[in-house]
Amino acid sequence: MNWLSIKGLQKKYELEDMDVDALNGIDMEIEQGGFIVIVGRSGSGKTTLLRILAGLEQQTEGRIIFKGSVCDSEHPLPVGMVFQEPRLLPWLSVENNILFPFHPEGRAKDLHSKAISLLKMLGLEGYENAMPHQLSGGMAQRVALGRALSCDPEIVLLDEPLGALDYFTRRALQRELARIYMEGGKTFLMVTHDVGEALRLGTRVIVLKKGKIEASIPIGLEYPRDRHCETFQTLLDEVLAALDDL
Ligand SMILES: Nc1ncnc2c1ncn2[C@@H]1O[C@H](COP(=O)(O)OP(=O)(O)OP(=O)(O)O)[C@@H](O)[C@H]1O
Ligand SMILES: [Mg+2]
Incomplete structure (x- = not known):
């Protein structure tokens, strides 16, 4: 049975x-524990695919089958999602943003320690009482990642989560994503425009073109990846060739 x-x-x-x-x-088979990166030109359907997987959009045709059962509104995929912009609630503290998926009433005490340990993992120790407007873009995006991870989802969906960040913050968060991925045993599906980022993070890169899969390229490299190594460059060329319209 496929996962x-x-x-x-x-x-x-x-x-x-x-x-x-x-x-x-x-048509796609997603392996448990993989880091699938989806690349494609603007309008190729990347966000639509993630939104359908998250249950935010209904497909016109087709099925999603998880552990042998068809997913629908009553049986959604167990996902946490990060969008391109953090989408934090400005009136809630960092901790309450992270714990937002849990209902405030009856919130168990151990959720506080969950939020604190997530903040530690995300390099935001001590920021639990900060408000969103006091955070930089990179910090806010880390909080959004914390919110997506707080329910301990089996699948993490990331739609260009680092797209709005400067080069250095982006590289730092790429390293953190790789670390969280390796620590957590979760399955990641991430959309990016940055082919280098796809190669640094993915165990497989899917190229979408006009709503179809153009290529599915396994990346069998160890982390952290060296972009100067020959295999990295060969795979990069392969992804770029699949993206190319000519
Ligand atoms: N709510 C909507 N109503 C109508 N058309 C839509 C809607 N959402 C997306 N589309 C269309 O579906 C196509 C795919 O859009 P989608 O947002 O999935 O692309 P994308 O690959 O994520 O692009 P980008 O890289 O620019 O984010 C586009 O032609 C877009 O105009
Ligand atoms: Mg998009």
Whole structure:
């Protein structure tokens, strides 16, 4: 039995004067514990795919099968999601943003220690009482990651989580994502525009083109990855070639 299968996934958006085929038949097998990175040009359907997996959008056709059962609104995938922008609630402290998925009433005491240990893991020790406006963009995105991890989801969905960050913060958070991935035993699905980032983090890179999978490239390199090594460069060229329209 496959762990997570996506079969014939299609998504059609019906606009007033035209239809948009955002996904045109996606078939994918996702291995447990993998770090799947999805790359593709703007409009290729990356966000649509993640939103359907998160249950935020309904597919037009196709099925998602998790551990042998079909997913639907009553049986959603166990995911935590990080968006391109942190989307923190400005009136809640860092700790309460992280614990937002839990209902405040009846919040067990051990949730406080959960938030504290997540903050420690994310390099934000001591910031539990800070408010979102007191954080830098990189810190806010770490809190968003903490919120996605707080429910201990089996699958972490990341939609260009580092897209808005400067080069150095981005590199630092890439290293942290690799560390969290290796520590946590979770399955990651991340969208990025940055092919170098895809190669630094992914155990597999999926290239989406016009709502279809153009290529699925396994990356069998150890972490941390050396972008100067020959295999890294060869794989980078392979991903770039798959992305190329010519
Ligand atoms: N809510 C919506 N209503 C109508 N069309 C939509 C909607 N969401 C997405 N689309 C269309 O579906 C297609 C795929 O969009 P999607 O956001 O998945 O692309 P993407 O690969 O994430 O692009 P980007 O890299 O720019 O974020 C696009 O043509 C887009 O216009
Ligand atoms: Mg997108």
